[in-house]
Amino acid sequence: MEPSTGIREFLTTRRARITPQQAGVVPDGGARRVPGLRREEVARLAGVSVEYYTRLERGRAGQVSETVLDAVSRALQLDDTERAHLFALAKPASPAQRRRPLGPQRVRPGLHRLLDTLGHVPAMIQGRRMDILAANRMARALFTDFEALPHRDRNLARYVFLDAHAPELFVDWERSAGSCIAHLHWYAGRNPHDPQLTDLIGELSLRSPRFRHLWGNPDVVCHSMGTERFHHPLVGDLALDYEVLDVSGAPDQTLVVYTPEPASPSAEALSLLGSWTGDTATDARGHASSSPRPTSS
Template identity: 40%
Template sequence: MARIVEGMPGLPAYVMNNRLDTLAANPLGRALYSEMFADSACGANVARFAFFSPAARRFYADWEHMARFAVGALRIEAGRSPYDRELSSLIGELSTRSDAFRVMWGSRDVYVFRESTKRLNHPLVGDLELDQETMSLPDESGLSVVVYSASPGTAAEDGLKLLGGWSATTGQEQDVPLTDRLP
C-alpha cells in the first residue's frame, strides 16, 4: 500500500484506517495535510484534526460537513468493532475534549458522504477544489486509499504543483515517516 501511494508523486494520496488514522502518505499528501501532521495533538488522525485543531476550521471549506462525516465514520466503526480499545479510547478522548464532537455524537446520526469534490483552504496556496476518490480495500483490514486530483488547467492544479515544489524544497516529505504504521 505504501509503495502504491508513494508511486503517485503528482497526486496527494494517503492510506487511512477505519479509526481515521493516516497510516501512510506520499510527499504531496503530507504537504496538503501539513497542518494536521505538524500538530502533535492530532497524531495524524483526521477526527482529532477536525475537532482539536483550530486550523481545521480554516482548512475544510465546509468544516461542519467534514466533522459530521468523521463522527458518522466513527459511529459505523463502533458498530462493527465494539471491542476495539483504540477506537473506544479515541471516541472517549474526542467526547471529553470537544463539545462539538460530543453534541454530534449524541445526536446519533450516521452522516456519511461520498462526494467527489472537496474544497480545502491550504495556508500556502489558498483555496483548492479537488476531486476525491476513496478506495476501500476488499478485505477485513479496514484500510482505504484516499487520492485527490485537480482538473487540468485550474488554479487547484497550479496549487498542487506549488505544494509539490514546496515539499521538495523544504524536505517536508521526510518530516512524517508513517509507512511503518501499516499493518
C-alpha cells in the same frame, strides 16, 4: 459504545425523520406527540408486533432475522449504508469477539511505493477509526505531517476536531466534521467493542465541545467519493475530488486520493504546493519535516 444504545438512537432518529405522508400512513387525526412515525406505525409497516419492534428499538430483541431487518429497513426508507449499519447494530457480538483485541495494522511496502508514485496529488492509506497509516508528501503538505506525530495521534478525526488549523483549512468545516462523526458511527456499528475507538471517542468528547454536540447525531456514512474544498495558507483555495478505494488483501484499509479538475485553478494551486514541498514533507502551516514512515497503528 454499547450496541443497545446505538440501535436505540439510530432507530429512534430514523423514524423521527419520516412523516406519515412519506411512509404512506394515513394519519388518525389525533394529536401526535412525537415527530415522524410512531413505533406502532413502523411495526405495522414492517409486519411485526408493536412489542417486538419496541424490543428491537431498545436493543433487547435478541437474535433478529434478516427478513425482519429488511422489513424494518424498508419501513424506515433506509439507504444502503443505513441498512448495512442496522444489520451491524442488530448482530450481537459473541463473548469471544468482545474479548478479542484488534491487531496492529501494517501497510505493505508496495502501498508505500504506490503513494510515492502518486506524488503529484495528495494520497493516504486510512485504517480503522480514521487512523492515517501512511501519507505521501502532498497529503502531508495539504493537511499536516501525520508521520511526525505519535502513532496514536495519526488520526483524521483527531486532526479535524483538535488541530487549531483544521477549521481554517476546511472551507466547510462543519460538513467535514459531521462526515467524521458519521464515519465513526458507521465504524462503531461494526466494531462496538474496539477499546481504541472507545478511547478516541472519550478523548474527543473531553477535549472538543463541538464533537460532544455532534456525536449525538447517529447518522452514518461511508464515503467512497466526493469533493472537498480547502483554503490552504500557502496556495489559497482548492477544490479536490476524492476517491476512497478498498485495499485488496488488507482489511479495514482504504486508499484515499485527492485530485483536481485538470487545467483548473485548483490544479495550478496544487502544482504550486508540490513545487514548494520538494522532497520533504511540508505541512499545512509550511513547516518542513522528513519523518520516517510508520509501519503500523
